[in-house]
């Protein structure tokens with residue numbers, strides 16, 4: 001089979017991790033990288049063996065054939081760059097959050113469907129082996145009926161004096177806990193429960209209006225609840241606990257790329273531990289899923305579809321309206 005050629009736009013932290021993981025896939029290669037800086041592009045291309053280094057995102061595609069592009073800029077650049085690639089017929093894996101708000105995601109999905117070109121939001125958790133097995137067990141009824149879940153994602157961010165120079169706190173770049181990390185607990189709730197009936201949210205905001213400590217409770221039919229917490233104020237366990245009528249399931253931290261989980265059925269029983277350890281950062285699984293889809297001629301993923309992204313961003317946008325986080329231009 002021909003090697004699958006990847007390009008990356010925006011050469012920051014996550015681009016580097018993704019490029020490392022591409023090296024773990026035998027039939028994948030990074031062929032082109034695009035940056036706002038020609039020097040950064042050249043250095044990144046040299047490090048990861050890409051043939052083509054472009055000092056602008058537009059020029060990234062003037063070199064070798066590109067089978068799919070990974071967009072890894074801050075959230076605020078996702079829509080524009082995705083549209084640019086879709087218009088050129090290039091399949092896109094776009095970092096989460098796919099857009100800044102529901103309207104942007106709707107525009108991106110509409111463009112993908114109009115251009116008939118592949119698009120997926122990089123919700124990599126859907127492809128992590130432990131998460132895949134956990135979902136199979138839950139859907140198969142191993143926990144009985146799932147009644148409730150609690151999931152958190154938190155880490156200690158920069159001190160207050162540094163807020164202005166950090167992407168995570170900068171409203172002009174879509175900063176805040178919710179879109180950066182709070183998306184994962186809410187993703188898990190949707191992944192397991194589907195569409196919420198109602199949403200309750202509260203948050204603590206910085207002086208510039210980015211959320212740094214955010215609690216979201218989602219309510220589902222029959223009163224089922226998902227308690228989702230994200231914070232930039234300190235390190236949390238970043239784990240998840242699912243409560244079913246027949247038992248509990250603990251997804252070990254960091255739950256969104258967990259290498260294992262435990263099923264608990266009563267305190268008199270030892271936990272049943274499931275492990276799927278892997279090498280690398282874990283981005284290779286989503287990359288392989290994209291490659292399989294694109295090679296098969298599919299225009300979206302069956303495992304994290306465009307409708308899934310639309311629902312997720314409907315929830316996130318509603319939460320932001322509740323907690324009063326609005327970004328410039330919204």
Ligand SMILES: NC(=O)c1ccc[n+]([C@@H]2O[C@H](COP(=O)([O-])OP(=O)(O)OC[C@H]3O[C@@H](n4cnc5c(N)ncnc54)[C@H](OP(=O)(O)O)[C@@H]3O)[C@@H](O)[C@H]2O)c1
Pocket residue numbers: 009010011012013014015034035036037040072073074075077095096097122124167173179180
């Ligand atoms: N899936 C995950 O696990 C995961 C983890 C972390 C982040 N993310 C997502 O990935 C995206 C990038 O996050 P990151 O942590 O990699 O950010 P980062 O380290 O700041 O890198 C972002 C890159 O985007 C480019 N860029 C374009 N416009 C920019 C602007 N106005 N300001 C700053 N950089 C700009 C820059 O690359 P050039 O200068 O080379 O153009 C920069 O290095 C975010 O949307 C985030 O939510 C996902």
